[in-house]
Amino acid sequence: MEVICKAKAFQRTCEEARQKGKSVGFVPTMGALHAGHLALIDALRACGCTGIAVSIFVNPLQFGPGEDLDRYPRTLDADLEACKSRGVDWVFVPSVEEMYPAGFSTKVRVEGLSEGLEGRFRPGHFEGVATVVAKLFALVGPCRAAFGRKDYQQLRLVERLVEDLAFPIEIVPVRTVREADGLAMSSRNRYLSPEERKRATGIVRGLRAAVEAFEKGERLAKSLEALARAPVEASFDAIDYVAVVDPKSLQPIDRIEEKALLAVAARIGQTRLIDNVVLGEERLL
């Protein structure tokens, strides 16, 4: 496994791999790798990728003022170990200066999809995501890239970006990996105290309640949102949103015709967690 810090060297390595006939798969991450990230690697392998590139970069552009950029977990040694054990070929670990040298001034924005849900509570977040993803895609030139469904809005935004700008890349969405009690895997779970960790299942309990009601025939967004909200309200300190939206446009809907995304964001102490389920498509264990 090669660990590369320089953008040009990383680009050259990926280019050489492609020229040797490798089918390059790419997993962009902010490090602090957990089983959810490893599932992304496995998904690319299962799609037939014969070379896997992983980037580890805590992207300052996607953090707002007052967010957790400074305390975001950095666990490089363990991350590299995990990549190695999963058979990753190339790990790109650039500095902020390497990704955004002095004078950097290009921004990529996906209108519409960036504005609701996370976008309302994290202004500028998705412009940061779109910009770094566009740059990483240009560096790697992968044939496939994997993104977790836990960050569902990000996944939709990247799908849109790739379609709009004609990147010749297949986006592989990967199911959320959960702890035994249902909590969605997240690097931010490390922030939780043992007591907060117990309360944190409130979100998945809310999602489950809504899935059950949906399966029994409930189709009204307001009713499903209320069911999902109750356990979150009981266990979290604050709710940013509990919302039923169209799974493609992410626009609010009143009544579910076929499928809908139920997305939740809430805070325990300083920790902000998100999770979601696509009603009519997924079940939650």
Added chain:
Amino acid sequence: MEVICKAKAFQRTCEEARQKGKSVGFVPTMGALHAGHLALIDALRACGCTGIAVSIFVNPLQFGPGEDLDRYPRTLDADLEACKSRGVDWVFVPSVEEMYPAGFSTKVRVEGLSEGLEGRFRPGHFEGVATVVAKLFALVGPCRAAFGRKDYQQLRLVERLVEDLAFPIEIVPVRTVREADGLAMSSRNRYLSPEERKRATGIVRGLRAAVEAFEKGERLAKSLEALARAPVEASFDAIDYVAVVDPKSLQPIDRIEEKALLAVAARIGQTRLIDNVVLGEERLL
């Protein structure tokens, strides 16, 4: 020569050419081709490109309300003839719907460089340019792309875009091609009546006056701007700007140390023309 209307087919063709070992050069145009465009093709050939792709697309995103999108000259048959005679391999002629299908919502913006000069008079123009260029680059995947120095701000913006987003593309700047009397070649010159056409040399006469003064030692921006402005004022109906700026940042400067861009935009009737010279680098015939 292949003429291709569909984005996916064009992307596939360029990809196949690359895989066959072609060194693909790319010239994005809005059609209405003239000797300036043909010089771009020749420049790529001179750089060693063995396959040349040209796009012809009047990009609505880069036209503001009240600008000349509707009357912009469309001369497809003559354009294809010109491409063929110059040995172009692939011409991409997409419809607006092919480039921007329903739901298209990604925008690319280059901050700083987009705001002065043209940006002040054409709000949104450079966002349209950056967006279409990013998409065309992703479609073609060229190793080189040629841009004319007549659209100097656009050239700088594309250079910045390519560097920031790490597109593995060499940007080849090409000297402005001029008519016998010095008028810079432009598709918009077709708008001029014979009488307006004569007056239109005011800009190049202004640039020449400034070059002469610069060569005699004048270094004050204000003085050089005044010299360039006089013949434009005498022959055009309105001046948007006559500005001496730093050739890299395009920020206004007071005194020229080594080089400076002198850029002019002015209107005759309904026709808006631009031109420029880099003082300390170019002479004008």
